[in-house]
Amino acid sequence: MQLYLPIADIPVNVFLILAMGAAVGFVSGMFGIGGGFLMTPLLIFVGIAPAVAVASVASHIAASSFSGAISYWRRRAIDPALALVLLSGGTIGTALGVWTFTLLRSLGQLDLLIALSYVILLTTVGGLMFWEGLRAILRARRGVAVPMRRSGSHGWIHGLPLKMRFKRSKIYLSVIPVVVVGLIIGFIGAVMGIGGGFILIPIMIYLLRVPTSTVIGTSMVLTLVTMVFATMLHAVTNHLVDAVLALILMVGGVTGARFGARAGQKIRGEHLRLLLGLLILAVGMRFAIELVIRPDDLFTIRETGGTG
């Protein structure tokens, strides 16, 4: 069934988009991530303008993270104080991100920025995850005990001033790194159309030492608020949010996520990380290849102002 997307300005097959939403939802449910880093590239690959893809996926992620945040809230797996501090940085980062997005769009370099940041971010994160997963599996094979948490080893981050007690997470931490992390995640989220969970969660675990009991729920709150905010800003400044596209993605996404979550419980943690690492790496490589090989057409056209 063909459907005309009002903002993307192209006709698409509803079932294709629905299937894409479900597939990404499945993957995101399986790995406990938002899936924006997969959804945005997929939309770009089927021919939707990168700018529209980024802006529309923001609202799609808002939906899936809200559904996730509700269930984590019920299980009391969200640290409200930590979420608030993260958000103070996150909202500023999002606003900066949307501003950068608008600026680069007018300079004609937005698509390049989106592609480049995908290459850098995805190959780095994907590579690290893959390596981590591989090492964990090898260690497990050799029967070496995995040191779960190096407690007591306080890095420079824990020597920063303005310390605050986050009760539910049971940590005592300076607000500075928390705000900075929120800022960075908000910024890249708005520019790249990703929730940022797959970067945020490792940072929170390894750098900020947030316990695993509250890390996913709290990161979801940050994702939810920054993505709602990004949706609003993209809608107001660039008029690029395609609500019809977003709705189809949401419906597919939340459905797929539930089945993915079930499948995820059956796979072991290291294998899951290895698979996710490979997946992220593959998407990053796809973008890299696109940038390096000679494009089919060196020219592109964009309408800059309708005059009727």
Add this chain to the structure above:
Amino acid sequence: MTARPSLAALGLALVLGAAFAAAPACAERLIVSVSNHRVTVTPNYSGEELVLFGSIEKDAATPATRTNYDLVVTVAGPRADMVTRRKERKFGIWINTDYRQFLKVPTYLALFSNRPFDAIASPEVERRQQLGLNNVLLTQRVGPDYADVVPNDAFRSAFVRLRSQHGLYREATSAVTFLTPTLFRTGIPLPAEVPIGTYDVEIKLFSDGALVTKTETAFEIVKVGFEQFVANTARQNGLVYGLVTAFMALMTGWMASIVFRKD
């Protein structure tokens, strides 16, 4: 453009025409009509073809020997400013470097005739009457100046080629068919991505390489239904649109958490 200057220009053209083309009195009249003056694009619109009919009316002043007519139909959609960018390899990757701005160029442009343009008129007339995509005026901003460039300019030809790939620019030199020596028709294909707005249709009648007469008509393309409402709201009420979209996202997420509560 208001009606007055165009009428004045037409008047001037007629006077000039009468003064210079002294030999044959321009006595033919063109009567044309399009099959639909208002095309509505619905969400499942996947392209359509309009039909233009016309007839060449002769009168007493027409030389009886004149029978070999040629017709050129130009359909121009609403105008807009566009930018064409060129990628170049820098630091090993392909990035946009150079660009040209095209000012107030038609978003849709179709040129139809009954035989090749160079068979209808001399290159000089082709250029003056803008026959064919190579001769249509596409104004570019070149530094501080505004001008059209030669047809084989890299940016101009890329622009025309890309628009043609989407079916938005087209030229067909056998699209106009004569049903009788004076009755003709042509189809105007409108692809799925057709821009909305007013389309001007100009029909020029040539005989023996010279313009005999011309006439104009127009049609309108409007998008209707939910998707157009969405597009309008997004552009005019960004804040409301953003709020509604964000609310929709939250509702979907909430619904999902209720439906799949068991998991």
